[in-house]
Amino acid sequence: MSESLQPSPSPIQRSWQRCLHQGLIRQQSAELDLLPQGELSARQEEHRTLITCFQRFVLPLFAQLLAGRPCRLLLCDGEGAILAASGDDGFARHAERIFLRSGARWGEASKGTNAIGTALAEQSEVQVLGAQHFFAQHSFLSCSACPLLGPDGQLLGVLDISTDAAHHDGDMLGTVRLLAMTLENALLARQPGWLVDLDPQSLWSARLLLGEGGELLGANRAGRLWLGQHPFDGQQLLRDRRGLRLVPEAGERAARLPLPSAVEEGGSQAQQVPLKMLERGISLLIEGETGSGKEHLVRTLHARSSRRERPLVCVNCGALPADLVEAELFGYVGGAFSGARSQGSQGYLRAAHGGILMLDEIGELPLPAQTRLLRVLQERAVTPVGSHRPEAVDFWLVSASHRDLAAMVAAGTFREDLYYRICGWRQQLAPLRAWSVPERQELILNLLAEMDPALQLTPQAEQRLLAHPLPGNVRQLKQALEVACVLAEGQGWIDPAHLHLPEVAAMPAPRGTTTLREQSRQRVQQTLAECGGNVSEAARRLGISRTTFYRHLAREGRE
Numbered sequence: 001m002s003e004s005l006q007p008s009p010s011p012i013q014r015s016w017q018r019c020l021h022q023g024l025i026r027q028q029s030a031e032l033d034l035l036p037q038g039e040l041s042a043r044q045e046e047h048r049t050l051i052t053c054f055q056r057f058v059l060p061l062f063a064q065l066l067a068g069r070p071c072r073l074l075l076c077d078g079e080g081a082i083l084a085a086s087g088d089d090g091f092a093r094h095a096e097r098i099f100l101r102s103g104a105r106w107g108e109a110s111k112g113t114n115a116i117g118t119a120l121a122e123q124s125e126v127q128v129l130g131a132q133h134f135f136a137q138h139s140f141l142s143c144s145a146c147p148l149l150g151p152d153g154q155l156l157g158v159l160d161i162s163t164d165a166a167h168h169d170g171d172m173l174g175t176v177r178l179l180a181m182t183l184e185n186a187l188l189a190r191q192p193g194w195l196v197d198l199d200p201q202s203l204w205s206a207r208l209l210l211g212e213g214g215e216l217l218g219a220n221r222a223g224r225l226w227l228g229q230h231p232f233d234g235q236q237l238l239r240d241r242r243g244l245r246l247v248p249e250a251g252e253r254a255a256r257l258p259l260p261s262a263v264e265e266g267g268s269q270a271q272q273v274p275l276k277m278l279e280r281g282i283s284l285l286i287e288g289e290t291g292s293g294k295e296h297l298v299r300t301l302h303a304r305s306s307r308r309e310r311p312l313v314c315v316n317c318g319a320l321p322a323d324l325v326e327a328e329l330f331g332y333v334g335g336a337f338s339g340a341r342s343q344g345s346q347g348y349l350r351a352a353h354g355g356i357l358m359l360d361e362i363g364e365l366p367l368p369a370q371t372r373l374l375r376v377l378q379e380r381a382v383t384p385v386g387s388h389r390p391e392a393v394d395f396w397l398v399s400a401s402h403r404d405l406a407a408m409v410a411a412g413t414f415r416e417d418l419y420y421r422i423c424g425w426r427q428q429l430a431p432l433r434a435w436s437v438p439e440r441q442e443l444i445l446n447l448l449a450e451m452d453p454a455l456q457l458t459p460q461a462e463q464r465l466l467a468h469p470l471p472g473n474v475r476q477l478k479q480a481l482e483v484a485c486v487l488a489e490g491q492g493w494i495d496p497a498h499l500h501l502p503e504v505a506a507m508p509a510p511r512g513t514t515t516l517r518e519q520s521r522q523r524v525q526q527t528l529a530e531c532g533g534n535v536s537e538a539a540r541r542l543g544i545s546r547t548t549f550y551r552h553l554a555r556e557g558r559e
């Protein structure tokens with residue numbers, strides 16, 4: 001056979017050649033190649049949008065397509081580091097043996113031929129079945145991976161489905177491609193601009209993202225193919241208006257939120273570490289101003305923990321009647337004191353047995369109750385008031401305070417030994433005014449989307465919320481939005497008049513927050529143009545009254 005007729009090597013053959021060339025030895029073990037925890041968190045933060053889209057749009061589809069199958073879906077960055085994973089727990093335990101889990105890097109250089117690393121090296125989708133893996137220890141796996149491309153066509157990472165080789169089936173590559181396209185479409189719809197759907201009927205339509213003047217800002221993979229085959233005239237596409245919509249849409253913007261993500265075992269960084277501490281029985285102390293979300297965090301941790309089916313008991317120590325603090329906490333036997341119930345009372349600590357106990361405002365506990373609590377924590381047993389029989393209790397303890405407990409220790413109003421008992425890990429929650437502008441914007445959008453998805457903030461209202469110091473933190477923000485939703489009901493927009501916030505010195509005006517203002521302006525104009533200038537129809541499409549619509553037009557005229 002002449003040389004030119006030799007079949008070109010397959011991606012697997014090329015990969016093996018690279019591995020041999022690097023001096024990897026098949027019978028040896030692959031290098032561990034684990035990221036330090038801090039590095040993993042930094043990468044997850046860097047890829048927050050990618051991970052959020054993965055969780056919101058890809059995982060539900062994956063769960064439907066591959067429910068009950070022994071496989072894992074892995075989201076990796078451009079170096080093959082696993083950022084998030086989901087799927088069958090039984091298979092996860094096998095996968096754990098070879099460190100196929102978050103924080104491990106699966107590039108070819110350390111792991112030899114494998115779907116993640118080889119898809120990255122080849123920049124194409126790849127399937128690596130059983131013994132095609134370079135290292136013999138990986139041959140129980142069959143993996144299918146598809147590179148992920150950002151709206152600008154840059155390689156972002158890889159999506160991989162790994163399964164037990166015995167359960168592999170031929171559809172995996174198609175499935176992972178479908179999931180990758182879903183993820184890429186979601187990412188494209190997050191970029192601000194005009195999204196042109198060239199075939200709006202199709203889920204896999206070519207999509208282009210255009211700027212105000214028709215310039216090309218991005219495309220999905222079908223869109224890039226389309227661009228390779230058609231002349232591009234962005235202005236014409238905008239004029240045609242077919243399949244055109246302004247993105248991100250309200251629902252999608254809400255999906256950008258920083259709230260409870262599920263990056264495999266954990267959640268966002270603020271939750272992962274405390275959750276790990278709790279799971280190891282280490283007591284948490286959460287400090288933060290009132291309304292900053294201390295209880296919200298505990299509820300989220302409970303919902304994510306292995307004790308989610310067990311009780312979560314939250315006690316506000318400051319609200320306990322002074323003369324009944326101990327009886328309420330530790331319980332009592334019948335007739336222990338005058339006015340006691342004849343059958344006694346279990347008390348909050350025993351009610352939390354097997355679950356999580358949150359002692360909110362722990363700084364309010366009187367000193368005798370502190371002493372008794374310390375003994376419970378040391379002995380892991382409660383002696384109810386009026387009894388001499390200690391009863392074993394097992395709860396994870398979370399304490400919270402808006403007061404500076406260390407200062408209270410120094411002042412002698414809080415026991416030092418108790419302080420060290422409850423403070424195995426100290427988690428501080430920043431006040432809302434210390435959050436970054438994008439973080440606050442995302443929280444606002446999230447809360448609003450939950451309260452009334454039909455309502456949007458005018459840019460002025462958004463500015464007002466961002467500029468207000470909100471000393472009551474998330475609670476105050478939530479209340480202000482709840483009131484505004486009632487006042488603006490049916491009008492489509494919340495404007496500053498709907499925001500009942502006390503006048504206090506404003507924070508410096510945030511910069512770089514013109515996007516929402518611009519978007520709402522464009523939305524009104526765009527809808528009006530689509531409806532051929534028919535205000536009634538445009539207002540109906542936007543779900544607002546004609547009067548409100550005119551108000552928007554008038555305001556734009558003034559701006």
Ligand SMILES: Nc1ncnc2c1ncn2[C@@H]1O[C@H](COP(=O)(O)OP(=O)(O)OP(=O)(O)O)[C@@H](O)[C@H]1O
Nearest residue numbers: 288289290291292293294295296297402474475478
């Ligand atoms: N990240 C968040 N996302 C959505 N809602 C939140 C968030 N953080 C707090 N909240 C909401 O804000 C309100 C106040 O939160 P929470 O009760 O947890 O604050 P706290 O710090 O425990 O307050 P306090 O010190 O007064 O007890 C609650 O309605 C809670 O659901």
